[in-house]
Amino acid sequence: MGIALLEETYARELARVLEAPLLSVQRIVDALDREGIVATRLIGRQRRVTLNPRYFARKELEPVLRRLAQGDQRLLDAVGSMRRRPRRKGKPL
Amino acid sequence: MIGPTSQLVDVAFAVCTALDSVGVRAILVGGSAATFYTGSYQSHDVDFVVSFYPRGTDARGAIEALGFHLVGQHYAHPESSYTVDLLGGPAGIGDDLVTTWHTARRAGEILHVYSRTDCVRDRLAAYYHWADRSSLRVALLVAGSGPIDLEAIESWSEREGSRTKFEEFDAALNGGPI
Numbered sequence: 001m002g003i004a005l006l007e008e009t010y011a012r013e014l015a016r017v018l019e020a021p022l023l024s025v026q027r028i029v030d031a032l033d034r035e036g037i038v039a040t041r042l043i044g045r046q047r048r049v050t051l052n053p054r055y056f057a058r059k060e061l062e063p064v065l066r067r068l069a070q071g072d073q074r075l076l077d078a079v080g081s082m083r084r085r086p087r088r089k090g091k092p093l
Numbered sequence: 094m095i096g097p098t099s100q101l102v103d104v105a106f107a108v109c110t111a112l113d114s115v116g117v118r119a120i121l122v123g124g125s126a127a128t129f130y131t132g133s134y135q136s137h138d139v140d141f142v143v144s145f146y147p148r149g150t151d152a153r154g155a156i157e158a159l160g161f162h163l164v165g166q167h168y169a170h171p172e173s174s175y176t177v178d179l180l181g182g183p184a185g186i187g188d189d190l191v192t193t194w195h196t197a198r199r200a201g202e203i204l205h206v207y208s209r210t211d212c213v214r215d216r217l218a219a220y221y222h223w224a225d226r227s228s229l230r231v232a233l234l235v236a237g238s239g240p241i242d243l244e245a246i247e248s249w250s251e252r253e254g255s256r257t258k259f260e261e262f263d264a265a266l267n268g269g270p271i
Contacts, residue, residue: 080271085223
């Protein structure tokens, strides 16, 4: 559900949102990667995770995950409080 | 007069009025426009898009006369935590150019700001393109602050290829989880 809401993410961000240990998240992402449910790609030193666009049930899976996420207010709040839009370099935070 | 107690909207009125007095038309956009409409969402950036800038105009001088000074690419004030940024035009949201806006006036001051509908579109654009759900929440706050043209937002969302996300916004407007 976290991956579906964030669309593209990485293990540390997922761990923060899910309040789960990083190692556990990495293991689950690895398992989902092996199953072909998520796709990962390396950008610099960061492994970015998305739902696998080539997974046979991707079209059906994403709306189901988004619907399920609507029942998890804690997850919605965690994702809803994150800034993901760009911020120009040099602007104070 | 900008001081420690000045609110974002006070700063926006002062800067827009100063720019207007030298012939520069600047429109308040982004999170600061959302603050203008809601009062509850607090941005700390006062972002303007400059839609008209006559050659030879001293926009910097007009802003510095208010006590701001240029730091990198934005203006800071020694007595205010709000920073001012002038962005190059034209104003646009996704593929749409913004050609009309709301103009507010108070006690000799003027403020050009995105219409409420465009402010919602602006925040939704960040959600559509960056999966920024905090912007979705701000879009909902702005939408709840007064009338908006939901049909215009829906057709724009279609053009942006974000039908599903618009439906999520629409459902949340009607009390759905967010």
